[in-house]
Amino acid sequence: MHTHETPATDHDRQRPAPVGRTADRYDGRGPRTPGSLQGTLGNTAVTRMITVSRMMTEDEFKQSSKRTGGKRNASEISKVDEALRAFYALPDAGEAARWYALRDIVRACEAYVSHKPEGGRRVAGVERLKGEAEGAQAELDAAAVFRGLLTEVDRMVTANEDPDMDVRLPAGEAQKASQKMSGPAFTTLVDGLIRDLGELRGNEGLPGETRAVIDELMAVVGLVTVKQYPRGGMPGMKLTSAADQDPAFTFNVDTQARGGTSFMLGHVAHELTHVAAHQAFGSSPVMELVRSGATDAQVTALAEERRDALAGLRRALGGGAGFSDFQQRMLEEKLVYGGAGGKLKKYADSFAAAGKITPEQQAQLIAWDAAAGPASGTLVEYDTVINQMLVYLHLWETDQNHPFYVELRAAAQVAFDRRSQARAATAQAAGNNL
Numbered sequence: 053m054h055t056h057e058t059p060a061t062d063h064d065r066q067r068p069a070p071v072g073r074t075a076d077r078y079d080g081r082g083p084r085t086p087g088s089l090q091g092t093l094g095n096t097a098v099t100r101m102i103t104v105s106r107m108m109t110e111d112e113f114k115q116s117s118k119r120t121g122g123k124r125n126a127s128e129i130s131k132v133d134e135a136l137r138a139f140y141a142l143p144d145a146g147e148a149a150r151w152y153a154l155r156d157i158v159r160a161c162e163a164y165v166s167h168k169p170e171g172g173r174r175v176a177g178v179e180r181l182k183g184e185a186e187g188a189q190a191e192l193d194a195a196a197v198f199r200g201l202l203t204e205v206d207r208m209v210t211a212n213e214d215p216d217m218d219v220r221l222p223a224g225e226a227q228k229a230s231q232k233m234s235g236p237a238f239t240t241l242v243d244g245l246i247r248d249l250g251e252l253r254g255n256e257g258l259p260g261e262t263r264a265v266i267d268e269l270m271a272v273v274g275l276v277t278v279k280q281y282p283r284g285g286m287p288g289m290k291l292t293s294a295a296d297q298d299p300a301f302t303f304n305v306d307t308q309a310r311g312g313t314s315f316m317l318g319h320v321a322h323e324l325t326h327v328a329a330h331q332a333f334g335s336s337p338v339m340e341l342v343r344s345g346a347t348d349a350q351v352t353a354l355a356e357e358r359r360d361a362l363a364g365l366r367r368a369l370g371g372g373a374g375f376s377d378f379q380q381r382m383l384e385e386k387l388v389y390g391g392a393g394g395k396l397k398k399y400a401d402s403f404a405a406a407g408k409i410t411p412e413q414q415a416q417l418i419a420w421d422a423a424a425g426p427a428s429g430t431l432v433e434y435d436t437v438i439n440q441m442l443v444y445l446h447l448w449e450t451d452q453n454h455p456f457y458v459e460l461r462a463a464a465q466v467a468f469d470r471r472s473q474a475r476a477a478t479a480q481a482a483g484n485n486l
Contacts, residue, residue, distance in 0.1 A: 107184045110136050117177030128164040129174055132181065135160040139185075147192045148200025151229065152220060154192075157185040194232040195241055198307070201226040205312030209448070212376040215310060223310045230281055230307035242279040242305055246324075249317045252446065259452060261461045262442045264468055269324040269439075272331060276324070278302040289323040291330065291337040301327050311382060314447040322440040329435050332475040336413045338399045340420070340431050343474050348423040351431065355424035358434045361463045362391045368459040379448060383441060383456070390437035392429035397421035399432060435467045 108116065113136055117129060139153040161182035168175050201222045205215045208222075215222055230238065250270045253263050278292070282304030293300040306319050326339045334344040342351055366387055372380035400417035403409045409417075421428040442464055450457050 107139075107188055108181060110140065113177060113181055116180065117174040128160075128167050129178070132157070132160040132164055132178060136181065146200045147196040148204065151189060151192055151197045151200075151225065154185045154189040155225070158182055158189070161185070190232065194229045195237050197229040198226050198233075198241065198309070201229065202309055202312050202316070205309055206314075209312055209314065209376075209378065212378075214376070214378040215312070216378060216381075223308045226309040227307045230305075233281070235280065238281055238305075239279050242303065242320075245316050245320050246273055248313075249320050249324075249443070252317075252443075255446070257452075258446060259442070259461055261464045261468065262446055265321070265325075265439050265442060265464060268328050268468070268471070269321060272324060272327045275299050275327055275331075276301045276303050279305060281305065281307065287319075289326040289339070291339065299331065311378070311444070314444050315382075317447065318440040318443040321443045322436045325436040325439045329471055332471040332478065334474075334478050336403075336417065337408045338396070338403050338413075338417060338432070340396060340399075340417060341433075341435050342420060342431055343477075346420070348419060351420045351423040352425070355427040355430050358430035359391055359427035361466070362387055362430070362434075365456065365459050365463065368456040370455075374451065374454050374456075375448075379444075382444065386437040386441050390429060390433045391427050392433075393426040394421065395429040395433070396424065396431045397428065435471065438464050438467055 110133060114133070117132075135153070135157040139150070139157060142149055142153055161178045164178050165175055165182075205222050205226075208215050208218065230241075233241065250266060250273075252258055253266050276289075277300045280302065282288075285304060287304045287306035290302050290304070291299065292302045303323055305323075307316075309315055311318070329335070329341050330339045333340070333342060335342065342354065346354075366384075369375075369380070369383055369387070375383065397418050400409070400414045400421065404411065404414040420431060424431050438460065441460055445454075445457050445460065452458075452461075
């Protein structure tokens with residue numbers, strides 16, 4: 053199922069980017085913080101020494117971009133000087149810091165060239181520096197850059213800062229870094245995220261409802277045979293096997309790490325819930341959260357129940373007491389996403405056009421969409437966002453007595469029980485057909 057967990061683009065305020073820190077160490081007691089989790093991600097150190105192809109020094113650049121007469125600081129060229137100077141002033145702070153510094157050099161060079169459409173004596177030297185910076189950035193360990201950015205965002209979330217408002221846009225940079233990973237490196241990264249989600253079960257403070265959900269999700273991990281960056285498409289989970297084959301899924305991973313580790317593990321939980329629910333309900337490739345053979349009346353009742361549960365969660369969330377502005381926004385987004393109208397019909401038409409479902413399946417899904425009315429989104433994304441928010445709240449170390457957390461756990465238990473009952477009935481029916 054394709055998801056659309058993308059960052060907001062309207063920013064009414066900005067904050068300076070904080071300095072990243074080394075991931076927290078975990079001593080085995082209590083809940084693992086996002087920093088301690090991502091510090092183990094992929095079993096690669098974040099702060100090793102970086103080696104890149106040689107770039108010209110500031111003095112060499114000044115020589116290659118000098119002109120006869122005129123003051124150097126009287127033009128955009130001084131901004132390129134500053135960016136290059138900042139790069140060489142970096143301590144051994146890890147690939148993420150160098151990624152930012154090299155990006156700033158490239159941007160400064162592009163800005164200078166854009167101010168010189170007629171060319172000039174300095175343009176050749178600036179373009180040479182830009183090429184060297186791009187080459188150096190390409191040689192960085194992209195997976196280590198990604199983990200370094202996760203560390204930075206984790207620190208911001210813990211400090212109640214807003215990653216979406218940071219002028220350096222770490223989520224977008226994390227996505228760019230992930231695009232540069234090789235296929236095997238990307239798969240290793242995702243396998244590490246899945247492993248870290250499973251290891252949350254070792255936390256003493258993990259609610260029982262969340263532990264049961266993670267158990268359920270880990271049981272279907274083997275069905276996900278491909279984990280990749282979603283090149284040319286939306287992130288999400290999709291069924292890639294034919295009806296007469298053993299089930300196999302492809303995970304197109306959303307690497308816009310808006311909330312750091314909490315976002316990434318929540319995203320993994322969201323998408324694995326699609327797999328678990330598909331297996332439980334025996335649904336079509338659209339992965340609707342409805343048992344095969346349900347009547348329109350049953351679907352109407354189910355959608356209304358889920359709509360009311362989301363409304364209860366909105367009331368419990370209230371003005372966001374106990375959450376930062378960023379956390380409040382993340383939760384509100386999930387509550388909207390889990391119940392938006394028209395979603396099942398949209399997916400049915402899209403899948404039918406692509407030949408992924410039969411005309412009969414399309415007609416059934418459209419009828420269910422109509423039966424659900426304005427809550428048809430609950431037939432596609434309800435269970436997924438409930439489980440996703442469970443992961444968020446645990447990693448944010450939210451007070452389990454918070455009214456929203458209490459309400460969420462109750463909703464999660466109802467949804468888990470429904471999937472369990474459907475799974476048992478499906479298994480029994482399969483046994484009867486042997």
